[in-house]
Amino acid sequence: MSRKANKFNTDNYMVVYEELMKVSEARDNFHEFLKQAHNEEPILFLNDVDAYRTLYKKTKEQITQYTNTCISPGSETGELQNKEFDTQCIKLMSVVVDALKNIIDTYIGGGKPKELNLSKPTYQPTLDIFDRLTTLISQNDMKPLGLISLLDPFELFDRIVSHVVLDLKYDQFPRYARSHLLISFLWKKGEEFTRSIALNVSNGYSVDVRFKPNDFKSQLMTEKDVFFAYTLAEDTPDWKELTYSEKPNMLQTFVSKTSYVIGQDRMKGMKLFKLVMHLPYAVEDVWATYCDMDTRFTLDETLMKDFKLLRYIPPSPEAIEKRNITTSSMRDVIDRDENYTVDNPPLALQIGALGIDMHIPLLKNRDLPHTMTSVYDPSINCYMNIGHTCDIEETLRPARKDRVDAEILFNYMFYRMGDRSTRFIHTVYTDLHVIMDSDIVLNRIWKKRSKQLQNGFETLLALKTENGTKSIDTTKINDHFQYMRAVEENLKLNRNWYEEYQRKKSSNVTVP
CATH class of the missing domain: 3.30.530.20 (START domain)
Known part of the structure; x- marks a missing residue:
């Protein structure tokens, strides 16, 4: 077989949004495209939410470990008795609260530095949860297990993330998938890398039309x-x-x-x-x-x-x-x-x-x-x-x-x-x-x-x-x-x- 037949052709591949976002280098390339298009706020938000998820998971695991060692053996209700435990848990959660506050202050609601294009019904539930959280903190009513449930990233961000991802997939990603920036990036990384984020469509691609x-x-x-x-x-x-x-x-x-x-x-x-x-x-x-x-x-x-x-x-x-x-x-x-x-x-x-x-x-x-x-x-x-x-x-x-x-x-x-x-x-x-x-x-x-x-x-x-x-x-x-x-x-x-x-x-x- 000739070398020409084996030549890597980026036109033979369709980049898949979900797979691209899992690979840091590819995600960074998409970020660069959005930055050039003056629309990087969505991917910055997704990056910060991913970091928040990681922080939340780590904190919850630590609190769960503490919980298993600090339950009073004689308590029928299983309430936590150790004040030192409460103090340590709240100290851990304060870092998560700060991360949440930073995301809200940066992206969510009118007049924010990197305000996302969201409707009020999309982001208001997140603000409502945050208001409940800050009220409990101000009243010093801070039960660790209750607070950690309010900090759940799924409850806080799932609605907003779905909206942001839909916007990217329908608006910016189609242009990125056809851009010189992506083509140059794939050429540089090579065919093996491209296979990790794209489907081979060299044999053709058509919409699955099942109408009769x-x-x-x-x-x-x-x-x-x-x-x-x-x-x-x-x-x-x-x-x-x-x-x-x-x-x-x-x-x-x-x-x-x-x-x-x-x-x-x-x-x-x-x-x-x-x-x-x-x-x-x-x-x-x-x-x-x-x-x-x-x-x-x-x-x-x-x-x-x-x-x-x-x-x-x-x-x-x-x-x-x-x-x-x-x-x-x-x-x-x-x-x-x-x-x-x-x-x-x-x-x-x-x-x-x-x-x-x-x-x-x-x-x-x-x-x-x-x-x-x-x-x-x-x-x-x-x-x-x-x-x-x-x-x-x-x-x-x-x-x-x-x-x-x-x-x-x-x-x-x-x-x-x-x-x-x-x-x-x-x-x-x-x-x-x-x-x-x-x-x-x-x-x-x-x-x-x-x-x-x-x-x-x-x-x-x-x-x-x-x-x-x-x-x-x-x-x-x-x-x-x-x-x-x-x-x-x-x-x-x-x-x-x-x-x-x-x-x-x-x-x-x-x-x-």
Whole structure:
């Protein structure tokens, strides 16, 4: 075999966030990238939390050892009797308290030197625990075992760490994974090191698409659709970056390198498209703007005037009762029509008519009758509207002979980043049946659509919130498609969607 064939090629590897963060040199390289991007606060926070975990574990082990030797043999309640023990334990814990105070004073809450972009509901529980701790200390009510439980890093930081990691994985890490800084680092460290933090994708990589032709006919929406939305939102080697800009706010667009085939007939050129956008407004206001039919055509100029709701069906009482009794089975994920009916769906259904104006001379407009649902995921503070094309009865809406039928799966995801900041991720999986060079045409359409959506959101939100000085009154918006009703009724299912998605991934359960 020739030397050329054996040459190390960094393009053959996909760096994995979780593995990279376990290796100090690789983590330092990512830190350098964040520093150059003027956004090093998240990784500094994670480093300090890791150090705090180590300190807490060591201190707890020492206190446990002391406890085993200082329990009074004659005490029925097992209370600690040794004052010297209390003094030593409190002395040990004071170091942990100081470390906790330093993290809070540096990162958590408004006006801190390295303030993280967090919403108040994300960080307030941590401040509440710290307030309880400082109150006990000020009152000299310091029982060692009680104090050590308040210092538990999981209870203090798990919610914040999850938020910070999600931000890094969705925003900065995709750019880092394609950066010259990382490529140079991997070249320097060599292939053996690269294997320790990356997957070999030299034989190709594509998203695991388990949709079948019938899925684009069914009017049902199931958890399969929700989990697939999270799959598409993640970064993979199959995503090719189309554009990146930071003004007026961050906007990044992607297209899949792979064209996907579903079935044997029409769906032979399905492409994946994604945009990631930051908006400096509260997630509730961004979601309300998206839901408002009075301004929807200003927000999205591709929509044609027959865009309307045809039928709304709430989630079935049986689905709600079943969910509150037991967890869903994998059969619910795999099967769509066998377990449920449109009249008794597992999730609320919003069935509608949709025409897309291609804005390209000589190209007919596309017809996309569709079904969708809307959910709120409390585990990551995210509103989602997800759907796909489907067959619709002639009695609901006659077929449009003046348009070309097309297939699409769409996801709109609105994540709360801070009290006044939202991450918007929009993914589309589609074949618009463009006869000419479809890659060039579709890429151009997606870049134009992404910029238009950014301009639409920025303009409408500035108007509706008076430049962020007031919240939108949701009772006054025209929620024609009943997005908010679907969210409220789907909440009765008590689902933490992203947590379930992560558990299925970590347990090697197939996630579509």
